[in-house]
Amino acid sequence: MIEPRTLKGFRDHLPAQALARERLLDVARRVYRSYGFAPIDTPALEYLEILTGKGSAETDKQLYRFTDHGGREVGLRFDLTVPFARFCAQHVASLGTPFKRYHMAAVWRGENTQRGRYREFMQCDFDTIGTTSPVADLEMVLVVHDLLAAIGIERFTIRLNDRRVLGGVLAGLGLAERSTDVLRSLDKLGKATREAVAAELASHGVPADAVDKLLRMAELAGPPADVLAALGGLVAGSESGRAGVAALGALLDGVQAAGVAAGRVVVDPSIARGLDYYTGVVLESFLDELPTLGSICSGGRYDNLAGLYTKQPLPGVGASLGIDRLLAGLEELGRLSATETPAEVFLVYFAEEHLADYLRIAAALRAAGVAVEFFPEAKRVGQQLKVAAKKGFPVALLIGSDEFAAGTAQCKQLATQQSTTIDWHGDLHVLVDAVQSQLISRDASASCRPSRGGPPPAGDHPGLRP
């Protein structure tokens, strides 16, 4: 006997989780499309040289690689950005710029696992390439905001910074050469103590007075206007630093003009992002209730996406939603619905003599867009209802011999156990209409939840508990 098991960091998805995941993907798709981003897809497997081109030792170590049947050196993509860069180098000519795309697909990293960190996980990227317009930067922030709001998360914070501001501050302190080490240390401020970070900075050879200035910069907080004013003072000597501060100011103005609630988007000078290709605005977003989970959606602006694959400069801006990490967070917060079925109506099977009627009724409901599960066995009614309730069906439709004789049907709301009698007298249209109105009245009472701040989320809150 072979022991059934899955690899470290790889997981099965049971219906309850898979349904929540698919609904999240639906929301992301809808939001991306609402801004005009178009879908693309690329192969999971790429030539190794494409993936290692970027050449960071870390990603090299995490890469799943092997020699294929034709002797080619290949690797599984570890993010969606590198394949997109290759994609752009091959196709910009026919696509034209600016080009906006979204891409939702699995990626693989052979790193150690932890809560919300897996070896196979899905990313939902969106990018705008071929333009340096600040409008594209603004759109990125708005998309991230709309996305998190539409998912139904009530408490989240989008943290913004600009690489040029960090660069300006570091240059002013004579630390431009050590920027990677310094930024990496500053990035730990959320987790490590101030003293530990200070010690680490000192170990990188940063003078004591500079350590103090860096920490004070990274700890700037409060009204964005105040933070920006303080940063403006720190980068006074640097032209690009001033540009970064100005860009952040313009972004905040734009976000406000678009109607985003104050407080959801803040300036946080400690946000650096590890990825070295970012050159302008950078963004991370967190669940306020689970800050230790890490960023669930991150991104930024880069000068040249595909420099390794083409001479055509391709500036762009974009971000990535980690839905598997988000799902882990929502599950921990008890915000995932336990529903195990995508169908809305559970049709009870009373007696074989009425089988043809049940099939007719189910077909009529399905034709009207109502998903119906017809129980395949004429078992005890109590058992059938138990199954329906456990799987989370909203309503059960009960039509037995008595109902057929009387021309009625029982529509039972499984959550409340309340039954409504429908008089349909063999008219399927009447039955379908009545069932639909039962489903609508239930939706209405379930989803009238106040949303705090921001524009009302578009549509329902899929996969989330009311």
Added chain:
RNA sequence: GUGGCUAUAGCUCAGUUGGUUAGAGCACUAGAUUGUGAUUCUAGGGGUCGCGGGUUCGAGUCCCGUUAGCCACCCCA
């Protein structure tokens, strides 16, 4: 990849300084109840105690290895 913690039934966990056939609640199956699900009663199925070695008269319990999960580092979604 490095270090630490954990692993008993589908789930949540008991299991006393190593001592006979490893338990509970919930869940599941069948019946009481050939038409109404979170109630009641009865019966039942299910565990080589993650896996593999070792110490011992004897190991769920101690030791080593291994696999997986979690935590920290690293990095990041």
